Amino acid sequence: MLSIGKLAEVTGVKVPTIRYYEQIGLMPCPGRSSGNQRLYGPAERQRLAFIRHARDLGFPLQAIRELLALTDRPETSCEAADRIARAQLAEVNSRISRLMALRAELERMLERHCAGRVADCRVIEVLGDHGLCLHHDRPVMGDIAVSDAPDNPPKRNPRYRACR
Amino acid sequence: MLSIGKLAEVTGVKVPTIRYYEQIGLMPCPGRSSGNQRLYGPAERQRLAFIRHARDLGFPLQAIRELLALTDRPETSCEAADRIARAQLAEVNSRISRLMALRAELERMLERHCAGRVADCRVIEVLGDHGLCLHHDRPVMGDIAVSDAPDNPPKRNPRYRACR
DNA sequence: CTAATCTCTCTAGCGGCTAGAGGTTCAAGG
DNA sequence: CCTTGAACCTCTAGCCGCTAGAGAGATTAG
Structure with missing residues (x-):
């Protein structure tokens, strides 16, 4: 035990x-x-x-x-298990393709980056104007799960309540 | 306005x-x-x-x-912006590579799937025995953000409190 | 003028944990 | 046998980035 x-x-x-x-x-x-x-x-x-x-x-x-x-019911058809796994695979594929589009955009944004002022910064400029992008749809982020490294101190930011 | x-x-x-x-x-x-x-x-x-x-x-x-x-401070150096964007790119790359490993594993799991009973199901078998895997580390899932489709009805499951 | 549609504030919930308080139990060393 | 310290217990609250809903008031089209 x-x-x-x-x-x-x-x-x-x-x-x-x-x-x-x-x-x-x-x-x-x-x-x-x-x-x-x-x-x-x-x-x-x-x-x-x-x-x-x-x-x-x-x-x-x-x-x-x-x-x-x-x-728990080993005699039933494994069709359902198969369906669940296929759905998961589809989900993973979808995430991958969206992340690849993201990566392309981020690389494009960074490739001609300036060494100067924020006012001329391509990163900032692109972020402010979606028209400078090629294309990307909604991202796939979330759960980092970045192998809970101890050099990744969880900084608690104290829930802003800006106005009022 | x-x-x-x-x-x-x-x-x-x-x-x-x-x-x-x-x-x-x-x-x-x-x-x-x-x-x-x-x-x-x-x-x-x-x-x-x-x-x-x-x-x-x-x-x-x-x-x-x-x-x-x-x-808000356009005259400062854009170094910080660059750093943030690079960190984001690194994050995206990390997610992509982990998802690719996942995909490989899922595909392997599905490729010789049975059409029979759960007892013989390769999906279930592989899930129960990590030794059958090649390799994969922790996943990168989370936020679906799957373009809020109306055919994706949010089913609320009422917070189990199993025992006691 | 009325009805329909916004908008307001507020609270609570989602997934999948994680952190901490304040207490109890266990196992090893003296 | 006794002490210490680690592991365990329950409980509550917090993380991100929203989303949903209640119950009210504001605005607008016909």
Whole structure:
């Protein structure tokens, strides 16, 4: 039996995240020690590894919920699993192509950059005038997940309330 | 002078988003009509277009805040603007490469998919065993921003509280 | 004048966690 | 056996970048 800390260690999922998964019903309520601490067996460990892997592949938690429901019914058709994976692939492809357009635009913006004043800056100029762009639609950003580096200090900016 | 609705229309930024930008101090507090409704002039319109364009290029709001501060001091060096744009380009490149690894893995997972039961499903199998993967690190997902299509109905799932 | 459409402020919610407070339990060393 | 310190517990609140909705007031077209 594993404590939550050990489980976190072997699966690479952080402790609060495991508790979060339990809270939203993705992980079952595990047994508890006499002192009310969570204890996990191999089944839970396998389940969490599945979740972690699917997350690493970018599946949203809702999709993972559905995939897990499928593993609980192994005799049903795997058509649904296939559909979910294909949707994820389509999503990834869409993100890639949009990011490539973005990259092209950013490179174009930077390639003739000035070494002078902001007033002449091509970056600023292009940002202010979409007409200088070739084309790009809405971006695909969000979740950085930039491997939580310790040199990436989370600076909390204190929620501006500008006017009034 | 434009009402907030007209401004939203000409810039493509939604009305609540404009108010949100004002709230966090990204847009200034505009003048008001006699009936307390916001009125925008060309300067605000230009500023919002700048923000919108930078968002489209994936810049986070904090970066946009800094870029806007630069445009307010046009005589300073554009070095900072350049640095911000390069950081953004690096970020985009990083996302692209990670997504490509993801895509490869998803395609591999799907290419020999079964037409049978979940028990034999390669998708499920691979998800359950990371050892079957080639390699991929953490993903780059998040903000879909999939051009708010009306065929994409926002289904609200009511915050599970599984156990207890 | 009325009805429809904006607009106002305010609060709460989304995904997917992360951080911290303030308390309890466990395991190793003396 | 006792102490210490790490790990654990629950709970709440915060992150980004919006989005949704309630319940009110303003404006505009017919």
